[in-house]
Amino acid sequence: MVKKTYCAFCKHPRTVYDKKHITWTNVSLSLLAAVLLMFIVWQRFNPIVIVFFVLALSAAEIFTQMRWRLSVECPHCGFDPVLYLRDQTLACDKVVRVLEEKKSRGDYLLKSNNPFEFLHKRKADDFTTTSKPPQAGSQVSKRV
C-alpha cells in the first residue's frame, strides 16, 4: 500500500501510495456502510440503500485517487512525475518555483532532507563554450 521510493530529481527517499483505485475490500465496506446507514435511519430494508452504496463507492474512489495523486509529488523539491509525463516545461517550472521559494526562506539548511544536497552543481566552465588560450609555461610542462 505504501511504497518507499526515491525522488527522480532530488534523490531523497520518500513514501508513495501505490494504490490508485479501490479494491473489492473497499466495495464490501461501502456496501456494509450503506446497509448500516439504511438500518439506522429506517430500521428496515429500503431501496435507497443503492444510492447510499453508490455514494460510498464514489467517495472511496475519489479519496483513493486524491491520496495517490497527492503522494506522488515530492515534498522536498516539488517534482511531480505525473505532470512531467504530461508537460515537461510545466513540471520544470514547478520545481524551479519550489526550489526558489525554499532558497529564499532558507529553512532547508536546518532540515535533514535538503533538496539542494544531491543536485548537480554547475561550474563556471559549464557556461563557457570557448576554450582557454594556452598560458605561458603550460606547453613547457607537457614537453618534459
Ligand SMILES: [Zn+2]
Ligand atoms: Zn524531490
